Amino acid sequence: MTLRVGVLGARGRMGLEVCKAVDAAPDLELVAMIDQGDVLFSASDNHAEVLVDFTTPDVVMDNLRWAIERGISAVVGTTGFTDDRLAQVRAWLAEKPEVGVLIAPNFGIAAVLMMQFAAKAARYFESAEIIEQHHPRKLDAPSGTATRTAQLIAAAREEAGLAPMPDATKEEVDGARGASINGVRVHAVRAAGLLAHQEVIFGTDGELLTIRHDSLDRVSFMPGVLLAVRNVQKHPGLTIGIDSLLD
Numbered sequence: 363m364t365l366r367v368g369v370l371g372a373r374g375r376m377g378l379e380v381c382k383a384v385d386a387a388p389d390l391e392l393v394a395m396i397d398q399g400d401v402l403f404s405a406s407d408n409h410a411e412v413l414v415d416f417t418t419p420d421v422v423m424d425n426l427r428w429a430i431e432r433g434i435s436a437v438v439g440t441t442g443f444t445d446d447r448l449a450q451v452r453a454w455l456a457e458k459p460e461v462g463v464l465i466a467p468n469f470g471i472a473a474v475l476m477m478q479f480a481a482k483a484a485r486y487f488e489s490a491e492i493i494e495q496h497h498p499r500k501l502d503a504p505s506g507t508a509t510r511t512a513q514l515i516a517a518a519r520e521e522a523g524l525a526p527m528p529d530a531t532k533e534e535v536d537g538a539r540g541a542s543i544n545g546v547r548v549h550a551v552r553a554a555g556l557l558a559h560q561e562v563i564f565g566t567d568g569e570l571l572t573i574r575h576d577s578l579d580r581v582s583f584m585p586g587v588l589l590a591v592r593n594v595q596k597h598p599g600l601t602i603g604i605d606s607l608l609d
């Protein structure tokens with residue numbers, strides 16, 4: 363028995379790669395490839411059991427509501443998930459307790475490890491800042507990965523009772539110190555030639571730790587996406603990240 367998979371954003375950079383990966387997997391069947399302007403109903407007509415969404419932050423919530431209402435589980439890589447959006451997804455899922463939704467800011471195994479290492483290191487350093495670097499066609503900033511990393515660092519600092527980071531700088535130009543996410547500064551670089559990269563810099567007296575991750579090819583995300591596709595129905599409700607599937 364194969365698992366029937368539909369891909370939303372199928373003509374996009376990630377969607378194309380996901381379609382190839384699903385097509386090449388013997389236990390999965392690619393039953394719908396949907397992009398902007400296509401009819402979403404073809405996914406239910408083709409009896410998709412799992413939908414994978416790599417679209418845009420503007421449309422992903424409509425797609426998710428559509429899938430959940432029809433009892434279709436979803437794996438979501440699209441970014442832009444605020445706490446309010448996550449609460450909305452949980453509310454929809456409460457009406458459909460059998461449905462699973464997995465939303466991951468990054469499906470790369472090395473990226474997941476980078477976030478875990480950053481969360482582990484955070485308590486030992488006075489200072490922490492994030493520099494994320496992406497291709498210039500990326501629509502959002504900061505990246506979902508940087509946002510998640512900042513949230514994890516902030517939570518670890520709070521748990522350890524750390525004081526706010528030392529910083530006497532007065533911004534002479536708005537944005538010069540980046541964005542503050544839960545008190546962690548995040549700087550977004552966009553340049554041709556980049557794909558997806560992140561450095562997390564930790565500092566304390568006389569010592570620095572830099573944790574760096576590079577996605578050099580979008581194939582890097584595929585093992586994580588396929589892992590999520592194969593497991594999402596076994597995890598009803600909302601799952602954030604693929605960490606729990608890697609344990």
Ligand SMILES: NC(=O)C1=CN([C@@H]2O[C@H](COP(=O)(O)OP(=O)(O)OC[C@H]3O[C@@H](n4cnc5c(N)ncnc54)[C@H](OP(=O)(O)O)[C@@H]3O)[C@@H](O)[C@H]2O)C=CC1
Nearest residue numbers: 371373374375376397398416417421439440441467468469
């Ligand atoms: N979690 C992860 O590991 C990763 C997440 N991402 C995230 O995935 C998202 C997509 O990235 P990327 O592939 O680079 O972006 P692209 O712009 O290349 O792809 C998005 C695709 O979705 C299409 N689309 C727009 N609206 C709809 C709709 N209503 N239904 C179906 N398809 C639609 C777009 O069409 P059109 O161009 O015509 O608008 C486009 O083809 C981003 O949010 C990005 O940050 C990216 C990489 C890894």
Ligand SMILES: O=C(O)C1=N[C@H](C(=O)O)C[C@H](O)C1
Nearest residue numbers: 441467468500505506507558
């Ligand atoms: O848009 C991208 O390319 C990526 N988006 C995700 C993010 O915003 O974190 C994941 C990865 O960084 C690539």
